[in-house]
Amino acid sequence: MPQEQHGPIASRLLLGKALQQLRSEAGMSGAEVARAMGFGAAKLSKIERGQAPITKADLHLFFEVLKVSEDVRPTLLELGAQSRRPRRNRTNTSEQELPGKNFERYLGLEEIAIGIKDWHPYLIPGLLQTPEYARALIAANPLLLPDQVKYLVELRMERQRALHRETEPLQLWSIVEEYALRRVIGGKQTRDDQLRHLLTMGRKPNINIQVIPDSAGAHAGLDGAFAILDAGNHLPPVVYIDSRGMNTYVEGVTDLAVYKATYDQIQSSALSPVQSAAVITAILEEPE
Numbered sequence: 612m613p614q615e616q617h618g619p620i621a622s623r624l625l626l627g628k629a630l631q632q633l634r635s636e637a638g639m640s641g642a643e644v645a646r647a648m649g650f651g652a653a654k655l656s657k658i659e660r661g662q663a664p665i666t667k668a669d670l671h672l673f674f675e676v677l678k679v680s681e682d683v684r685p686t687l688l689e690l691g692a693q694s695r696r697p698r699r700n701r702t703n704t705s706e707q708e709l710p711g712k713n714f715e716r717y718l719g720l721e722e723i724a725i726g727i728k729d730w731h732p733y734l735i736p737g738l739l740q741t742p743e744y745a746r747a748l749i750a751a752n753p754l755l756l757p758d759q760v761k762y763l764v765e766l767r768m769e770r771q772r773a774l775h776r777e778t779e780p781l782q783l784w785s786i787v788e789e790y791a792l793r794r795v796i797g798g799k800q801t802r803d804d805q806l807r808h809l810l811t812m813g814r815k816p817n818i819n820i821q822v823i824p825d826s827a828g829a830h831a832g833l834d835g836a837f838a839i840l841d842a843g844n845h846l847p848p849v850v851y852i853d854s855r856g857m858n859t860y861v862e863g864v865t866d867l868a869v870y871k872a873t874y875d876q877i878q879s880s881a882l883s884p885v886q887s888a889a890v891i892t893a894i895l896e897e898p899e
């Protein structure tokens with residue numbers, strides 16, 4: 612039976628989690644395994660956290676050190692092969708040349724995720740942006756060259772394919788401020804096309820869009836945007852926070868509980884999806 616194909620970043624995360632679980636089940640510490648494999652504990656830690664690929668030779672050595680069952684080896688070897696493949700890149704731009712280098716981890720988490728709950732007070736979230744809106748938004752960054760803008764727009768559109776998968780499409784629950792809907796990015800035509808796109812996407816069974824109206828006043832989300840990524844049984848949930856290219860990941864059980872409770876409170880201040888669609892329609896119908 613063919614293995615599911617993943618991108619290299621997602622494959623590193625999945626493989627790292629699997630290796631960490633095998634090591635834990637074997638009752639060995641990271642230092643013990645690393646010593647037996649002939650390299651430092653820091654290298655093994657990066658592999659287990661999905662921050663670095665593992666060579667085929669090292670993966671076979673890991674199998675021997677932990678006496679991994681022959682039954683599970685082919686799956687892990689395939690993940691290893693996928694993790695070492697270069698990312699598709701339609702321009703000559705490297706992710707390492709762009710702001711927020713550790714954003715690549717988010718790309719892997721997003722690919723694996725079965726559900727995402729995101730909140731943004733100022734902008735339409737990336738998974739729901741049109742190409743024109745995304746281009747206007749990204750090009751506003753004075754640090755980016757034209758090729759970098761082009762690459763980032765293509766990457767954002769590529770990420771949206773998760774919402775349209777034939778099997779198990781990504782479940783997205785997105786909450787935005789009314790202010791984000793009214794903000795004219797790229798001109799009124801681009802803004803209006805973006806709002807029409809939201810109405811179309813909001814009709815999909817796997818997408819829910821809610822709006823916090825201007826009349827809501829103070830609410831739990833005023834500290835800033837964040838997203839909660841749920842990877843089901845593959846990986847523990849993660850909160851992602853992006854602030855001007857400074858990408859932060861929240862993983863502790865206690866902190867995760869705080870963000871989940873905060874999201875629930877934000878949601879309680881928002882209109883229902885049907886009411887939110889009515890607000891979007893009303894903005895489109897406002898006279899110029």
